[in-house]
Amino acid sequence: MVDKQQPQGPALPQAGGVYDLVDDADYPAWNDRPRRTILLCAHQRTGSSLLGEAMYFAGGMGCPVEYFHGGFRPRFEARWHTSGAAGLLEAAFHHRTDPGGTFATKLFWKDLVGLAGEFEGGDWSGVSALRDGSPDTARLGDLGHMLRIRFPQPRFVHLFRRDTIRQGLSHHAAMETGRWRWWGMKEQPPVAYDFDRILKCVMIARRTRTMWNALFAASDIRPIEIAYEDLLDNYDATLRRLFAALGQPDAVPPPPRLKRQTRPETEAMLQRFHRDLASRAVGGRPDKGDRADET
Template sequence: MFPSRKFDFVPIAAPNFALIVSGMSEPRSYLVCASQRSGSTLLVESLRATTVAGNPEEFFQYLPSTSRSPQPRQWFESVTDETVLSLLAPLEPGTADTRTAEQWRDQLLSVGRTPNGVWGGKLMWNQVPLVLDRAAGLPDRSGDDLRSALGDILDRDLAFIHVYRRDVVAQAVSMWRAVQTQVWRDDATPPAPHDGAEYHADGIAHLARILRDQDVQWRNWFETEGLDHIDISFDDLVAAPQATAAKVLVELGLDADLAPPPPLKRQSDGRSKEWVERYRSEAAANGLPL
């Protein structure tokens, strides 16, 4: 399930001679390719919990101008509707990231790698411009495209894992609540019934368009580049998180028995379901995306 095209490269980590002697393959580094609220956090936290599958984080979300991930209003830069914008926190200035491209890459590689040499990370399509911008500052570039940038930053024998969510409306509702509350991480506690988030069909519709486009862009990129990849659906991941993580570990050349019980539980409550149903009922009449 991996790319058929191979590249010559110099590994960053030293070879594992024990694996070579035993005839086993070296475990592979990987990048989880996803969109927000797709279930990717559950997968990467499961992989992290093995202690041998890298330390995957969303390394590419931090904007150089603020050293912060995109703030709520930055998801709505093209929106002028004050009834939407008034529900979002104002922008905060943050602090500019002064690291060079090489310093940024070296830190990213160090933090994301486990002692066995496996590196793990997560990339959303909206973060691709940051990858390209950072890679542009590296010496000895192999090209200006995303494939080259990832190879120059990470590893030319990288495995790709595509996490997606079929129900984009539910995904957009989840994200709409997250941008209002600024609570992004799933844990064992369902969202509070009165967490301050308010329903707004146009806010959900705006995010649904973004999220759908991100997944289309990933699929187009895999096809254009001829890249094989591991496909993981939100539904399968939520239904069987441990079994899904085990399958990914096998594809990475690691022991499936290391897959842990789910370290996170899905955030879900009746309010989100009500919003999904309400949005669907309004969408057809108002020309909103489904």
């Protein structure tokens, strides 16, 4: 196990292996509640792994991973011999609170709603609904209260993507290929174009951002806002601003080891999606069957 008390240079995981921050990032046992919590509030394809790795390798900001996400949660529960939200939370505090007392986690909206059901009981599915175009602020306030109770001294970081259409394209591609992180080891496989699936990803991304913002407003939370585009275009400056806001002004941004998952067909897919979206708006029926790499 790597000594997490000092910032470490990035080391690439083996190609095809399990993401190393799942299996190889436990800190020395922490036998109390964390002194503070960093909640990285995000959605898929916003650069959350890039940002989480930067926080982890810089040191002093925990190890933000999707502990409560369906893709990783079973592995954490098996690794730490626990089950259920309460047990998993206590195990995560024990194994992933850094030597300075900071625990950090990623939270995706869907996983947060699931946690509310486990922690508080009842049906929380309606918390994501809009009534007459507006969110249920009382219910969202209850959700914010739950976070403050369950996560000691929480500091919220809101990571979002301005261009939700590109975010939807990226989400669709990741689901098609099963490749959510890329270290540049292999060529990117082509992705089949599907207007309806891409549109669904775009709408989910927009709704998720709306719900995070509504939660913050309803709970009087002022998050640190980070845009994916700023993280890419101004990596060092964006991270230094974040680190300072999190009380780590001397932390040095590590070189990114994750690569941007660009594909040669992305721009063609983007142009085609805009054409089909315009056609759908005037009653057209876009053809969903072609492959984007053949356009």
